[in-house]
Amino acid sequence: MNFGNHSHQKINTVAILGSGPAACALAILLCRAGLQVAMWHKPKTAPLIVGESLVPAVIPMLQTLGVEDAIRGFSMFKPGATFNLSKEINFSFFFKNLTGTTAIYAYNVPRDKFDIALLEAAKKNGAMVYESPANLECIPNTDKVILTPDTLAATNGFFAQHPDMIVDATGRVRLLPKLLNIGSKEGTRKDTALFAHVDQTHLDYEGHVHTTRLDHGWSWRIPLPGRVSLGMVINSQHLPKFGETKEERYDNLLKQDSVLKTVAANAQRITPVMEYTNYQLISERMFGDGWVLVGDTAGFIDPVFSSGLFLGMQGAFKLAQTICDGSQAAFQQYENEEKHHLKIWQEIVSYYYDGRLFTCFKVGQSMQNNVMVKLLYPHIDKHMGRIFSGAASTSPYSVGLLRFITQYGMKGEDPSELMIR
Incomplete structure (x- = not known):
């Protein structure tokens, strides 16, 4: 018109x-x-x-x-989200604790x-x-x-x-x-996403979407009725060594990545592999x-x-x-x-990839005995949790708080330890 x-x-x-x-x-x-x-x-x-x-x-x-x-x-009822960043560092968020949100649950569909x-x-x-x-x-x-x-x-x-x-x-x-x-x-990342459904994987919490840091890249595990959606997001330059086809690459990553070998050791792929590169x-x-x-x-x-x-x-x-x-x-x-x-x-995604987001969470958890942190942590946790409820982008305050914390809240910690390699 x-x-x-x-x-x-x-x-x-x-x-x-x-x-x-x-x-x-x-x-x-x-x-x-x-x-x-x-x-x-x-x-x-x-x-x-x-x-x-x-x-x-x-x-x-x-x-x-x-x-x-x-x-x-x-x-599948989805009560929260879990992030596995290393053997020692894991974060789980339960939507029922995210006060001020319009819903305290979701679904895996x-x-x-x-x-x-x-x-x-x-x-x-x-x-x-x-x-x-x-x-x-x-x-x-x-x-x-x-x-x-x-x-x-x-x-x-x-x-x-x-x-x-x-x-x-x-x-x-x-x-x-x-x-x-x-x-x-286009964004700065040049990743390839490979995903398929498998029959089973380890899950920390029933119904949670699990986001897991791999040797290279990261993985999602989404529990669905009778199966689990397991995806891998890998920098495209690392893929050729795992095979020529997307099926070979997916199956070999399951067997060879040190983290996937732990959380999906017995997983059997039950669908074809899908591949996405243009995002x-x-x-x-x-x-x-x-x-x-x-x-x-x-x-x-x-x-x-x-x-x-x-x-x-x-x-x-x-x-x-x-x-x-x-x-x-x-x-x-x-x-x-x-x-x-x-x-x-x-911007929010970039804080995940460069390690700053969860370095701030790690610092916050380690300082929970500090009097000032005790007072501020519930407030910060609520607003940072809005990222995982989907509401962060509609709240200028939450975004502003996220920017402040990722700039000033790392207390000398090196974010590269939790970055996506």
Whole structure:
């Protein structure tokens, strides 16, 4: 849509490309607001999808969307998160202790069932879903894209004319950014994520997502019903010595990494191995003439704190308000807030990789007998714990406290001892 000199432009019809959690959340909210919404759904071909561990900040969204009961039925209850940094240094966070958060629990979800539950909810709320491909074309010398005539015709009259807004929720496919040559800012890390499901691993606490420092890189263990999702995030330069294929590399890492040999000594892989390399991207532009990006298409940071799905769904809720407003100012605010939240998470993730985050926790624990620390520790613990609930990026105070502590709270400790190698 050409905003031109108009401060508001009424949006009545919306085409959403994609059908992941952000797309479905957006569709549900827009349908409830009375808009006419169609989604283009490409059935999943990948056996596994990153984003199986939810954070508590997602729970109120699931409740608003009316899907929590369905998701609870097939998921693993998640009461907290555990970080294994060395043989001696481990931290566990229990969401029930994180006062001031909107939820004190979360779920670990089989993503195939999770995505289906959201898609069914979108249909139930009135979204039209097409499984045929959605093709787009650019209008020369403009910033506008439209559905091709054959794609529009395939709606069989649901859209009598071109929809007012096209939303790209295609995830890492990044359909519109590629079509419009929209650049992206990459993070500094060049990691590869390999993950699969295994039959069993050691878990310190039932239901906790476990984040574990490896000889090189780090690993996640997400307990799911009847299995465990086990992923490894390794600097790409270390991978060739473990084999030529992703399966060889995964299986050999399980056998050869000194930490994985301990926590997953008897694990048997029961799924194919998935590999991701193109993350830590933030799109330079997120909206234009009649189009907007949401979810991983707009940006994705890192799997370390399970923030990806939260950020995508949070963006969908904000975008629903933006589309209902319809003004250019609202779209600009949406882009600004998305970039801000992504950059905050990029900063938080960097404190994990360079060792500063947990060095501060280590110092805090070692000084709990200090009178001043006794007074301050519960307050600091609460706000630092917000990182693991997903709420950190929406609290300027929590972020400011995190910056202060990572700069001044290490008391001469060397953070490189806990950095990700």
